[in-house]
Amino acid sequence: MDFGLSEEQRLLAQTLGRYLEVSISPARVREIAASDEGHDAVTWRGAAELGMAGILVPEEYGGIGLGMLDAVVAAEAFGYHCAPVPFLSASMASVALAHGGSEEQKRVWLPRIARGDAGLGVAVGGHVSRREGAGIRARRRRLHGKALFAIDSTAAAGFLVATDDARVALVSRDAPGLSIEPLHTIDATRRFSELQLESVPVDGWLEGHEGLVDLLIDAGRVVLAADMLGASQRAFDLAVAYAGERKQFDRVIGSFQAVKHLCAEMAAELEPARSLLWYAAHAFDAVPEEASLVAAHAKAHLSEVGRFVVRTATEVHGGIGFTEECDAQLFFKRVGVARSLLGTPEQVRERAGVIQGWVAA
Amino acid sequence: MxxxxxxxxxxxxxxxxxxxxxxxxxxxxxxxxxxxxxxxxxxxxxxxxxxxxxxxxxxxxxxxxxxxxxxxxxxxxxxxxxxxxxxxxxxxxGQGPDMLVPTLLEHGTEEQKRTWIGPTIRGEVVWCQGYSEPGSGSDLASLQTRAREEGADFLIDGQKIWTSSAHFADMMFCLVRTEPDAPKHAGISYVLIPMDTSGIEVSPLRTMTGGAEFNQVFLSGVRVPQANVVGRRGEGWKIANTTLKHERNMLGSSGQLEASLQRLVRLMERETEDGVRAIDNPIYRDRLLQLQARVLAARYHSMRLLTCNLRGDSAGVAGLVVKLTGCELSHQIAALALDVMGELGSLYRGSRHLRDGGAWQFQHMFSLGLIIGGGTAQIQKNIISERGLGMPREPKPKTELG
Structure with a gap:
């Protein structure tokens, strides 16, 4: 009986944390966020050298072939540093290709992902929620329609696109008929686009796994939950540190119970949520019959905990928390976007209800 | 893993x-x-x-x-x-086997151990805990129950509250101020008191649930041999605090929460309004799912804390949040159960149409008692922030109690 991170996983967290500490300071985050691409190629390349880009890529395809719990440890570190890197799409694409890709698709894409080269953006949001007429139809190996919120779109060399009939297609970035329009969210450390597809030729289908879209979304939810945990943890750490320095009424504000109790409430929300997330990651690899349910719960719960923590951490900072200069706002925005990505908490919980047979057909 | x-x-x-x-x-x-x-x-x-x-x-x-x-x-x-x-x-x-026995094992004399541990674990001697007083709740160390020396005995006067089991207990382990001139925390002793000693009066404390789960205990001129002190005189505060580490719920067992959630699911599958089951109402269902995520989090959190314990690692702040989150969650589960029953949720013992024997109303009230008892939610937040996060303590007031 051992429920926790292994020595190797703790070391991984430490190593990646130290690297990101140096490579991507909050000042650098702001610089990248202000750029057109919004993608820190240098940091991503360095992370790839540590094995992080290919963490879920099997060793035979150039990755380090670790499990979802390892990916979660890495995702938490990326969230903690608000890193503008395509870890989410890399994880989702690795899972999709490893489970559903043909041998050739694996040989082409997995080593690229593991090296930290331009990889695959992921456009599966229509499978969770459709707005603005989104939807992808496939006719004779061509795709028609549009997809909102294609993940990590600016640095991608191609896209995984989920169709309305729940298949997953590979599409090149330069495919004829594909237009990529940027969407500007509050969080410029992640980039999204709207894909418009007019008779776009499919490079190939990922057909090797039944229910691949759901698997891909489960993976994305677990990784996003971990990113939110990391971002919330950072906002919380910033708040506790600030409360220990800032003086008002001749005392550090952290000695006032009104402030201390806010910090205690954040800790009380974060720690059990972390345990839930660890289990969701473990189940993804080892308990398939529970994996979708706990992935949904982890995503929804971290969204709720994340929102509470980033707003409370901002409040602990007082007026300075509302300024651009305060780092807390970076994490407020990171969580703000992740919350609704791949399903709002309400949508994701409804999915958890469906899985348990609690929703009348 | x-x-x-x-x-x-x-x-x-x-x-x-x-x-x-x-x-x-x-x-x-x-x-x-x-x-x-x-x-x-x-x-x-x-x-x-x-x-x-x-x-x-x-x-x-x-x-x-x-x-x-x-x-x-x-x-x-x-x-x-x-x-x-x-x-x-x-x-x-109960408090005898779970709190007194570990305390005696650590601090008791050989004679105290031989006299009390066997009968206590066999259920022949029942104990109650005399800690809280009407004037000393969160600030327990301000307690005013006093012992005067008379020969080899103490004569004890004062009042204890929240003493569950006192109305049938044989013995009480009790915190008493024996050193009136010592500073607040250093003047307290841990004393074993037979409940049939003359001068002890127990009266039930009726709570909001309608039951009397606790008592008040009045002590006037209660004569106890000084040999009934556990540990040294004046060390009672320290001894009572070392006992706290034996409190089993520090592992945060989530079994009761899981069982409670299961009962709630069954209730929601049963309870209908205009022919629609509560679980088919998306508003109630979403609340249920929010609670389910928290119960699952509690479950895996307790496994994580168990693992820390097995590995000999400190759980840090993760270990300090269990009481706060667990009691609150139990209260919220009961609250949803009441809500899904609509007006019927307000019914209580003895009424027509009552569900589950009134257990949900009871849990809703009793869990609020647990949020307050054993260190209020606010005291828990002090502990989490000060011990767990290293935040500065509230500055001490200038005037110290003797």
Whole structure:
């Protein structure tokens, strides 16, 4: 009986944390966020050298072939540093290709992902929620329609696109008929686009796994939950540190119970949520019959905990928390976007209800 | 991650399961009604059997009447799980076996250990805890119950509150101010008091649930030998605090929360309004799912804390949040149960149309009591922020109590 991170996983967290500490300071985050691409190629390349880009890529395809719990440890570190890197799409694409890709698709894409080269953006949001007429139809190996919120779109060399009939297609970035329009969210450390597809030729289908879209979304939810945990943890750490320095009424504000109790409430929300997330990651690899349910719960719960923590951490900072200069706002925005990505908490919980047979057909 | 227990422990689990199946009748009858009375003969018979098997008093040395086993946290967890699964009574529990006995083992004299531990774990002597006072709740160390010396005895005067079991307890372990001139925390002693001593009056404390789960205890001129002090005079505060580490709920067992959530799901599948089941109402269902995520988080959190314990790692702040989050969650589960019943949720004992015997209203009120008792939610937040996060303590007021 051992429920926790292994020595190797703790070391991984430490190593990646130290690297990101140096490579991507909050000042650098702001610089990248202000750029057109919004993608820190240098940091991503360095992370790839540590094995992080290919963490879920099997060793035979150039990755380090670790499990979802390892990916979660890495995702938490990326969230903690608000890193503008395509870890989410890399994880989702690795899972999709490893489970559903043909041998050739694996040989082409997995080593690229593991090296930290331009990889695959992921456009599966229509499978969770459709707005603005989104939807992808496939006719004779061509795709028609549009997809909102294609993940990590600016640095991608191609896209995984989920169709309305729940298949997953590979599409090149330069495919004829594909237009990529940027969407500007509050969080410029992640980039999204709207894909418009007019008779776009499919490079190939990922057909090797039944229910691949759901698997891909489960993976994305677990990784996003971990990113939110990391971002919330950072906002919380910033708040506790600030409360220990800032003086008002001749005392550090952290000695006032009104402030201390806010910090205690954040800790009380974060720690059990972390345990839930660890289990969701473990189940993804080892308990398939529970994996979708706990992935949904982890995503929804971290969204709720994340929102509470980033707003409370901002409040602990007082007026300075509302300024651009305060780092807390970076994490407020990171969580703000992740919350609704791949399903709002309400949508994701409804999915958890469906899985348990609690929703009348 | 390895969530299996391994062959040795699975064998132990099977052994426990077999034992419980063989003794199903006694296991169910061997309960000790919560705070309602002393253990019955059947309960003591059950307890005796459990001690012989090492399923109770497992780590208490043999010379004091225990099983004399090595501490083994996993076996403890398996016992808890299997007893809960079988609906079996865990034997004689309460403040005697759970709090006094570990305290005596650590701080008691040889004579105190020999006199009290055996009868306590066998359920022959029932204890109550005399800590809180009307004027000393969160600030427990300000307690005013005083002992005057008279020869080899103490004469004790004062008042205790929130003493569950006092109306049938044989003994009380009690914090008493014995050194009036010492500073607040250094003037307290931990004293064992027979409840049949003259000068003790117990009166029930009726709570909002309609029951009297607690008592007030009035002490006037209660004569106790000074030899009944555990540890040294003036060290009672320290001794009471070391006992707290024995509190089993520090592991944050989530079994009760899981069971409570299961009952809520069944209620929501049963309860209908205009022919629609509560669970088919998306608003109620979403609230249920929010609570389910929290119960799952509590479940895996307790496994994480258990692992920290097994590895000998400190859980840090993660270990300090359990009381705060667990009591709140229990309250919220009951609150949703009341809401899904609509007006019927307001019914209570004795009424027509009552559901589940009024258990949800009881849980809703009693869990609020638990949020307050044993260190209020606000005291918990002080502990989390000061001990867990290293935040500065509230500056001490200038005037110190003597």
């Amino acid at each position: 390895d969530l299996s227990y391994g062959p040795e422990y699975e064998a132990f689990r099977q052994e426990v399961r077999k034992f419980l199946a063989e003794h199903a009748e006694l296991a169910r009858g061997g309960g000790m009604g919560m705070g309602m009375g002393p253990p019955s003969d059947r309960a003591r018979e059950w307890q005796q059997l459990l001690i012989e098997r090492g399923y109770a008093a497992r780590t208490i040395p043999r010379e004091y009447g225990g099983y004399g086993g090595e501490p083994d946290l996993l076996k403890r967890v398996i016992l808890d799980e299997e007893f809960a699964r079988a609906g079996a009574s865990p034997g004689v529990r």
